[in-house]
Amino acid sequence: MTENIAQPLRPVGMLEKWSTVRHNLSFYINVIITARYTTPTSTPLTKPTLYRALTTLLTTHPHLTTTVLNEHTPHPTFARLPTVDLNDLVTTTRLHVPTTSPAAELAELDSILSSQHNTKFHNLGRLPLWRLVLITPHTPDSAGRGVDLAFIYHHALGDGATGLAFHRALLRALNSPSPHGEGEEEVDSVVVPPELPLPPPLEGLVSLSTSMSRMWSLLWSLKSAVVVAAGHWSGAPIQIPLKNVIRTVVFPAGVVAGVVGACRREGTTVTALLQAVLARAFFGVLEEGGEGWQTLSTTAAIDMRRFIPGAGEDTMGVLVCSVPVVHEREATADVWAVAKRCGAVLRRAVEAGTKDTDTGLLKYLSDYEKYFLGKLGTRREHSIEVSNLGVLKNTSEEQGGWGISRAIFSQSASVTGCAVEFSVVSVAGGEMCVCVCVQEGIIEEGVLAGAVRAFEAALVELAGVSE
Structure with missing residues (x-):
């Protein structure tokens, strides 16, 4: 060695x-x-x-x-x-x-x-x-x-x-x-690196306090397998090995501008709309009969830098938490109503600050490896992850110099995480790339392809433009 x-x-x-x-x-x-x-x-x-x-x-x-x-x-x-x-x-x-x-x-x-x-x-x-x-x-x-x-x-x-x-x-x-x-x-x-200090982890930068009600409601999920309702869709049971498969969907600048404008008029955010559109798209290809899928869930990542003194967009580190939303099949027909509900959930989470986050609950988890291995063979809790990094603004070609014309955000599937991940980033005044990542064998190819097509078509329609 x-x-x-x-x-x-x-x-x-x-x-x-x-x-x-x-x-x-x-x-x-x-x-x-x-x-x-x-x-x-x-x-x-x-x-x-x-x-x-x-x-x-x-x-x-x-x-x-x-x-x-x-x-x-x-x-x-x-x-x-x-x-x-x-x-x-x-x-x-x-x-x-x-x-x-x-x-x-x-x-x-x-x-x-x-x-x-x-x-x-x-x-x-x-x-x-x-x-x-x-x-x-x-x-x-x-x-x-x-x-x-x-x-x-x-x-x-x-x-x-x-x-x-x-x-x-x-x-x-x-x-x-x-x-x-x-x-x-x-x-x-x-x-030869200079001897610069490595910044503390998130829990060393802010207080990640947990209320008693939050702790008891969620602590069980860290200690044992989550009981998932029979009609809740979250892909195939948790399994190995992990083989990642990704596909990138590129939305042109005109569609992006149209989507942003529509969200402003409706009083919601792009992240919230993405969750709503994806929920409707997946319900559209998941049959009501058979397994009877009546609910699914989306999760959205929240950047915690806003709560860290002195931190900004150039601060490196793992500084996030996530917030879930459960969707019922019948309620997803009105996409803007769902988007506003998702937006309200995210807004309440931000207003709560660093209190009662899922990240804060990790202090109660003593054996990470045992926790992950214990999930094998069980049903996963959540269906769709939406991680939106927003807009990469520093992209101009100043005085004939270098610029960035497109960005793609992709990530590995998580064996114990959501069934599918949608990772999103845009460049200022340009394209928005949505990278779909899934573990091979977790979602039927026809279901995933159909949902992605429906998602893509819905965003173009909501943008009010024709491609």
């Missing part, structure tokens, strides 16, 4: 441990934010240019030079690496499909991302908790299409917003003058 060479920093926190245990068990693999980098002059993103920018990030963000020790034990620890070799982390792949076939090109990109979502992090203790794939187009970039950069990272390193923070920081670094000039000379791939 190779001796660890990293310097221990602090124990892994509650929510971070939720991901180290799942990664070790292969119950959840990673998160990916893929951004398309462009310049008005179609300048290629060369290795020296990329490495200079990454060096800036690694010397300013301690999360990027952190690894985890003893992930397989009850007491994993974060540690700082003495050096990081970018050659160990950055790979390049070229698409085989011509740029003139956007749908086929997107399908190939989905295949690449699916493969990455099925690839765990190895050499923990010697490598950091992330890697980067530079995906170049098959055809020359004469039209300024740009290149895709997939930032793949361990969920214990950060949540979805952390991936956006990475790309914003990388964009700033690419557009900042290098003190050594912008020549194509060889750049040292080895970075």
Whole structure:
């Protein structure tokens, strides 16, 4: 066994441990934010240019030079690496499909991302908790299409917003003058991290208090199998192995603007509308007969940075909680009424602040591994996860520099989590990408495909535009 060479920093926190245990068990693999980098002059993103920018990030963000020790034990620890070799982390792949076939090109990109979502992090203790794939187009970039950069990272390193923070920081670094000039000379791939402190976990930044009523109502779900009503749809029972399959749906800027405008007129949010539309779409393809599916549930992630003093959009870490909503079949016909109800649930959760969150309940869970393994063979509690990162705003190509024209947020399926995940992100004034991720064997292909088609058609209709 190779001796660890990293310097221990602090124990892994509650929510971070939720991901180290799942990664070790292969119950959840990673998160990916893929951004398309462009310049008005179609300048290629060369290795020296990329490495200079990454060096800036690694010397300013301690999360990027952190690894985890003893992930397989009850007491994993974060540690700082003495050096990081970018050659160990950055790979390049070229698409085989011509740029003139956007749908086929997107399908190939989905295949690449699916493969990455099925690839765990190895050499923990010697490598950091992330890697980067530079995906170049098959055809020359004469039209300024740009290149895709997939930032793949361990969920214990950060949540979805952390991936956006990475790309914003990388964009700033690419557009900042290098003190050594912008020549194509060889750049040292080895970075020596400064001794920056790793910020505390969420529970060290805010109080995650739990009321007695909340504790007793939900504590049972952490200690034993949840009893799921017979008519509640949540996919197939919890099972292994985990094989991730993803598909990205891209909504053009006109549809996005129409959806945002409609939500404003109706007094609700895009996240709430997505939950409502998805509930109706799945009920539309799930038969009432047979199993008699009469209810399903959606969950939505809430960013906790708003409650952390000094935190902002560039703060890295796992700083989230989630809120569920149960939907009855008959009630989903009026999509705006459902959206407003979902919005009210999310609003009440935000108003409650850091009190009574599902994340706060983790302090009562003593054995994470036993909890996860005990779920195998049981029915899952929730049906559909909606995780909306909102809008990536820092995307302008300033003074002929780099910009981001598209972003895709994708994540591993969770063996014990929802049956399907819809991960959403938009760029300012541009497209919205919805990535559908599912564990193979959990949802019938016809059901999932039909629901996704209905979801896509419904959003276009609600936007009031024709494609």
